[in-house]
Every structure is written in C-alpha cells, then in structure tokens.
Amino acid sequence: MSRSILLQVHPTRPEAQQAAELVANELRRQGIAPVHEDDLADHDVELAIVLGGDGTILRAAEVTRERRTPLVGVNLGHIGFLAESEVEEVADVVRRAVERDYVVEERMTLDVTVSRPDGTVERSWAINEASVEKDERARMIEVAIGIDGRGLSTFGCDGVVLATPTGSTAYAFSAGGPVVWPDVEAMLLVPTSAHALFARPLVVAPTSTMAVEVLARSFSGAQVWCDGRRRIDAPPGSHIEVVRGAEPVRLARLHTAPFTDRLVRKFDLPVSGWRGDS
Known part of the structure; x- marks a missing residue:
C-alpha cells in the first residue's frame, strides 16, 4: 500500500x-x-x-x-x-x-525555555499553554512577570498560564482568561489566584516574549507544565521565557x-x- x-x-x-x-x-x-x-x-x-x-x-x-x-x-x-x-x-x-x-x-504553538539558577537550561513546547504552577499545595509562589524584556509586575500567586489562542479555551479559560478566536495572532498571559491589584489577563503580540521569574524569595519552587503533559522543574531563581513556536x-x-x-x-x-x- x-x-x-x-x-x-x-x-x-x-x-x-x-x-x-x-x-x-x-x-x-x-x-x-x-x-x-x-x-x-x-x-x-x-x-x-x-x-x-x-x-x-x-x-x-x-x-x-x-x-x-x-x-x-x-x-x-x-x-x-x-x-x-x-x-x-x-x-x-x-x-x-x-x-x-x-x-x-x-x-500557533509556543516554544518554552526554562533557565535555572544553577545554569541548566531546559526547553519544551506547547499547543495550548505553558503553565507555571506552585509545587507545594499549601504555599504560593512569588513571581515577577515581564514582556519583551521589561518588568511588568510582581506578586504572589498559585501560578501563571501562558497560552495560545487555541489554548484560550483550555486552562487559560478556567483561570479567567478571555476566549480568543483561533485565527487571531496573539499570545495570552493569565495569572491564577494572584495577590495583586494588577493581575489581569494580558493579550500580547505574537512577536512578543513573555517571561515569568520565580523569585529567589519565593516560598516554594515551581513546575512548568507544557499542555499538562511535559514537566520542567523551576526552583526559586528560575527564569521562564515563552515565545511563538517555530513549528x-x-x-x-x-x-x-x-x-x-x-x-x-x-x-x-x-x-x-x-x-x-x-
């Protein structure tokens, strides 16, 4: 055949x-x-x-x-x-x-890079979202978020969801993010259970770089889950960057x-x- x-x-x-x-x-x-x-x-x-x-x-x-x-x-x-x-x-x-x-x-997909404080770097990708999640149930994580190399805000939270339009109806939707039509060229950043006044969902350009830093003072480390399937450990001091996927x-x-x-x-x-x- x-x-x-x-x-x-x-x-x-x-x-x-x-x-x-x-x-x-x-x-x-x-x-x-x-x-x-x-x-x-x-x-x-x-x-x-x-x-x-x-x-x-x-x-x-x-x-x-x-x-x-x-x-x-x-x-x-x-x-x-x-x-x-x-x-x-x-x-x-x-x-x-x-x-x-x-x-x-x-x-669209996402390319994900996690740089740890010990110098190790791990990469993955996602169709729906990359979610930065606390790894201790009883503790929140302290994060700083940034867009295009500029710091935007710092807060404690349960996590941050970084999503494609396709993923806007998945985890990002459950976290309170907007529904984005799949032919829209954009990416989303949605904090989850954030302790901050400015912690609204963000919609950024497809050419942007979204970043989340797990602050060294964070109460616990984090895990980065790509589509809920591939996990990368992100201890305090880690820097996570998400850009439009090449593929x-x-x-x-x-x-x-x-x-x-x-x-x-x-x-x-x-x-x-x-x-x-x-």
Whole structure:
C-alpha cells in the first residue's frame, strides 16, 4: 500500500478501540495502510486520524511533530475543542481522508525555555499553554512577570498560564482568561489566584516574549507544565521565557462553520432571542 494514515487511539476507552477497528478495516479496503504509533518510524503518513479527546490529539501532535503531519480529531471525550468531528461522524471522516477532502489549518504553538539558577537550561513546547504552577499545595509562589524584556509586575500567586489562542479555551479559560478566536495572532498571559491589584489577563503580540521569574524569595519552587503533559522543574531563581513556536501544529479541517458555532456547541451556550440581521 503506497498511502498510509496514522491511527492515534485513546488507550483505555472501549468505544475508541471499536471505532479504530472500523476505521482500520475501511482504510485497508480503500488501499490505505492504517499505522499505529509503534510502527510510525517505518511509514510516511499523510494524515493522523485521532480517536479520543483533546489529550489524545495532544499525544498525536507529540509523535508527529517532526513530520508536519496534519491531525483530524474524532471526539470521544467531553468538550473536545481540538477535535473536528464527533464519533457519529467517523465514517465521513474516513471518506474525506481517503479522498483527501480537507483543508489544513496551521495553529500557533509556543516554544518554552526554562533557565535555572544553577545554569541548566531546559526547553519544551506547547499547543495550548505553558503553565507555571506552585509545587507545594499549601504555599504560593512569588513571581515577577515581564514582556519583551521589561518588568511588568510582581506578586504572589498559585501560578501563571501562558497560552495560545487555541489554548484560550483550555486552562487559560478556567483561570479567567478571555476566549480568543483561533485565527487571531496573539499570545495570552493569565495569572491564577494572584495577590495583586494588577493581575489581569494580558493579550500580547505574537512577536512578543513573555517571561515569568520565580523569585529567589519565593516560598516554594515551581513546575512548568507544557499542555499538562511535559514537566520542567523551576526552583526559586528560575527564569521562564515563552515565545511563538517555530513549528505550528497542523489541523485538518473538514467543516467551514465559524468558530462561533463551535463555541456555542461545545459550551452549550444559550442563543435563544438572537435575531441576527433580521
């Protein structure tokens, strides 16, 4: 088979396993090899079909990051903002994949650098957000935040969320940040439970550098979580920088409905009374 498609499947959901079997059989019938993560190195996959929730999509983005493979998600989770379709639409997803009937949309990512006081440096990346979180439940962390090399404020807090527009509906939203349409070129900085007058969410340019310093006087160290999946320790005295990622994530879009419709559907928002242009 000359064509191959990655199947990334939630590891424990029975419905995901059942759907994966149906998808794999149909792909084979169409002359396309279904590939699983363990065999990815031996194949040049053209697309990843992801069966699960946003966590499964984030995993698929990890394993295909160097390949620039577009992802199409079939939601088997709860809200599933990254997913393109629901499970009852899986047959249509396969048909569209076979026919290459989709549009690839590039989404911003973040590149994250953590510089520790001992001179060590660790780097990672994120699709949704990099969150700086206290590592002791009973203590807050003391941080200084800065934009483009200039200090902006200092306060005690539970953490700071640094997010993309895609991640604005994830952790940043839960922390009180704004919903940002995914085609907006911007980045967000959202303090969580900050003890300060000026601790509002910030929206900055995509060319900016966002920074968080865990102050040496902080009551505890911090952990930097990238998409809630990759952890970097940040003891007091650490400096965290976040910039626009050099490598975007690619999502295969099957639907042309505006983001507004997705927001209403995912959050079950009431729109009765809306008259539009009438």
